[in-house]
Amino acid sequence: LAEPIVDQLRIFEAIEDLQPPLPSHLNEIEIAPAEPTHIGLQENEVPLQTAPLEQRVYAAAVDAAILIAAMGLFGITAEFFANSLPMTKPLVESIAICGFLLLTIYYLLTLSLGRGTAGMRASGLQVTTFLNQTPSRNLMRCRALATVLSYAAMGMGFAWALIDEDRLCWHDRITHTYLTSK
Numbered sequence: 367l368a369e370p371i372v373d374q375l376r377i378f379e380a381i382e383d384l385q386p387p388l389p390s391h392l393n394e395i396e397i398a399p400a401e402p403t404h405i406g407l408q409e410n411e412v413p414l415q416t417a418p419l420e421q422r423v424y425a426a427a428v429d430a431a432i433l434i435a436a437m438g439l440f441g442i443t444a445e446f447f448a449n450s451l452p453m454t455k456p457l458v459e460s461i462a463i464c465g466f467l468l469l470t471i472y473y474l475l476t477l478s479l480g481r482g483t484a485g486m487r488a489s490g491l492q493v494t495t496f497l498n499q500t501p502s503r504n505l506m507r508c509r510a511l512a513t514v515l516s517y518a519a520m521g522m523g524f525a526w527a528l529i530d531e532d533r534l535c536w537h538d539r540i541t542h543t544y545l546t547s548k
Contacts, residue, residue, distance in 0.1 A: 414496065416533050417545045421489050425545075426524070428485030433472060437465055469517060473510035478503050491545045501543050512537035 441461075445451055476483040482492060493509065495501050501509070516523020516536045523536030530539075538544045 414532050414534070414544055415546055416538075417489075417491050417547045419527065419533060421491060421547065422527075422545055425483065425485035425489040425491055428488045429472070429483050430485075432484055433465075433469060436468060436472075437461075440464065440468075466514065466518065470511070470514045473513050474507060477506040477510040477513075481506065486545070490548045492548050493543050494546050496542045496544070501541075505541055505543065509537055509541040509543055512540040515540075 451457060473483065477493070486492070493501055493506065495505070513523075516526075519536075527533050527535045527538075532544075534544055
């Protein structure tokens with residue numbers, strides 16, 4: 367038996383009318399030369415003299431104790447005025463948000479106005495730039511916000527110092543500042 371006769375073309379037999387391609391600007395893109403894979407120290411460049419991790423952990427512990435005490439005082443005051451607060455999901459979320467707001471305000475005020483947190487003063491640390499200069503107030507504000515970012519990432523920004531060759535955290539790298547002993 368023969369195949370049925372069909373008046374229409376099937377999809378594979380149809381003739382395709384293609385439009386000419388639009389002009390491309392890709393040939394105008396210049397590719398930068400590859401950077402060297404190993405960038406060594408220049409003649410006059412000295413490695414950063416960062417404070418020891420133990421000293422920085424002590425400073426963070428002092429700051430954490432202050433913040434925990436402030437949050438506890440806030441919680442006790444709220445409990446006193448509200449009589450009974452059931453632990454609900456919105457309450458826990460509100461506590462977390464208040465904690466990060468308190469953390470942000472603490473770092474913004476102490477770093478931009480006082481040039482260092484209470485923990486930094488207690489452990490004898492100071493902030494300096496990669497060029498060994500005193501950072502501006504604006505740079506200290508940026509460092510405060512970058513520090514909160516390091517906390518917000520579940521502490522990953524601080525843990526980065528354990529694997530970084532210069533022992534710098536995210537907020538150090540972001541703001542080009544670091545902690546050094548006085």
